């Protein structure tokens with residue numbers, strides 16, 4: 001795509017939010033990127049405009065049939081003032097995998113990375129600088145036909161919005177308690193589990209609510225067919241270290257192919273730690289916990305990077321992992337990935353992209 | 357809810373669309389109903405305002421996490437000029453079932469029926485009069501927090517919009533060809549299949565596309581666990597008459613509890629026709645087709661009322677039903693329900709509600 005991005009800067013820059021209290025996903029920068037798709041014309045009119053509300057017809061298809069996809073990644077400010085993105089092309093490749101499942105026309109990943117860099121550069125003063133903070137980046141596509149028939153939309157909007165966000169672990173990393181979900185199902189093979197599409201998240205809210213009520217932070221999903229195999233946790237992929245070997249569920253269509261997951265596997269391979277992608281039953285996990293071979297457990301995702309799991313509750317049985325403390329390997333992965341992201345460690349893998 | 361509906365009439369009524377070419381869901385009337393929900397305050401500010409676009413922040417939760425539900429029903433103009441709704445309270449009860457699954461606060465069904473009647477009455481000149489036409493009514497609720505964390509929204513909008521729509525069968529009822537979907541899954545028990553929520557429809561687009569490419573109108577979904585039992589067709593529940601008995605899949609959480617389905621069962625019971633809700637495998641259906649006992653097949657739903665199935669294609673095997681013609685019982689159900697809807701038949705069941 002050799003499109004030219006039109007840029008209209010805001011005349012009314014907003015005050016920046018209090019840097020000590022950013023939270024997640026609640027403040028937005030001064031600008032946003034928009035591009036439209038029209039059947040027969042393709043993606044057109046890429047532009048950066050002041051951030052603000054957009055008028056939508058109540059009949060807009062996304063409200064009714066959820067034809068939409070999204071991505072999530074972060075920009076980090078290094079101590080020497082550079083701005084780094086972490087593997088942004090992977091997100092733009094993944095959005096096309098999601099697009100294919102949702103019957104949304106593909107985007108040009110290189111052009112979208114360009115758009116993203118241009119936008120982040122314009123709003124770079126919004127990137128927070130304190131340890132662990134970042135600029136959360138949300139590219140998303142929605143179906144925009146004003147039409148109530150159930151069919152693919154003929155028009156779409158691709159947008160990128162930016163949200164300065166606080167540290168995930170303001171008080172230091174602490175392991176979480178996770179509830180193994182016995183009843184609700186997030187996704188099943190043949191469904192949309194591998195795509196980053198709104199419906200998957202809507203479907204997960206109820207189980208999340210019930211887990212919260214029981215005092216757990218998130219749920220661990222089991223497969224939708226046999227309710228036996230471990231899938232993923234909330235917005236994270238999941239890894240277990242059992243007897244020295246790291247195991248993570250294989251990508252069989254029902255879980256999101258996480259970019260932090262892929263990076264974790266690359267690191268483990270690089271370090272010579274045995275890592276296996278396969279089915280892992282909750283029963284096997286329980287037995288490993290009982291016989292003392294379940295050494296570490298953690299989730300991986302853009303938001304937390306690594307989220308150690310200190311306790312799993314399964315049908316009333318509790319598995320306490322590493323005495324509820326973060327494991328050595330989990331810590332090493334966390335330190336390495338965040339070190340590469342914030343520029344303190346050498347990026348041996350070519351994972352970061354500088355915005356200038 | 358003893359809320360007062362504020363009414364603001366449009367100063368610029370739109371010209372009515374050409375009545376011969378209405379199609380479905382593409383024209384909208386002059387007004388819409390809106391009501392907001394705010395945590396701690398409940399549903400508030402019910403109002404009828406001129407139909408038109410509404411500004412939304414790009415961070416509005418429904419775009420990202422699909423927390424939304426909807427309904428669909430119709431208003432009919434009778435030959436003597438009355439306006440009838442068909443079982444509207446059922447839709448408002450069902451929206452609360454969907455709300456519960458999607459963690460959206462419940463609405464007051466009686467108040468919502470009131471709102472619906474008030475709106476339809478204001479726009480009653482928009483109800484088309486030709487045989488088979490109707491005013492399609494779309495109530496829906498969307499999550500409106502401008503926030504990117506995955507959690508329940510704290511604010512929502514409930515809207516009702518109206519769309520004058522053409523006859524489903526402009527050229528007379530003709531049976532459709534349906535493709536039994538072997539690969540994709542719409543819903544699984546423990547998921548959101550029984551709720552009317554956008555994600556279910558987004559998930560169905562890909563299979564629908566592929567069926568269209570093979571020359572089929574819609575897909576027949578099989579259950580997500582065993583890929584063995586018949587579930588529903590596109591936006592319809594499904595019935596089969598085998599050896600004099602009518603069979604429809606039982607409601608086990610993965611299919612929508614259709615209001616036309618319920619009405620069809622009531623009618624069959626009333627007529628003394630044996631009707632059974634149970635699991636029905638595609639293999640059993642195929643055997644019935646082979647041995648000549650599969651007498652009729654049809655879908656039920658608000659849009660078509662009854663849609664006879666003339667052909668099913670399953671793993672390359674074709675089942676031709678009733679020589680590809682509409683069956684006697686299917687026709688009788690269609691005539692009875694549409695007769696009650698448009699006021700030509702006496703409403704013995706108290707299904708219709710007059711708008712005045």
Ligand SMILES: Cc1ncc(COP(=O)(O)O)c(C=O)c1O
Pocket residue numbers: 072232234235236237256257258259260261300301302303
């Ligand atoms: C369902 C789900 N699984 C896994 C992940 C982790 O993916 P990534 O590492 O690319 O952020 C995410 C979050 O992005 C997610 O939403």
Ligand SMILES: Cc1ncc(COP(=O)(O)O)c(C=O)c1O
Pocket residue numbers: 428588590591592593612613614615616617656657658659
């Ligand atoms: C998935 C699905 N199944 C079944 C139906 C039929 O339901 P009803 O008869 O209430 O229109 C619909 C349509 O409304 C639907 O969307």
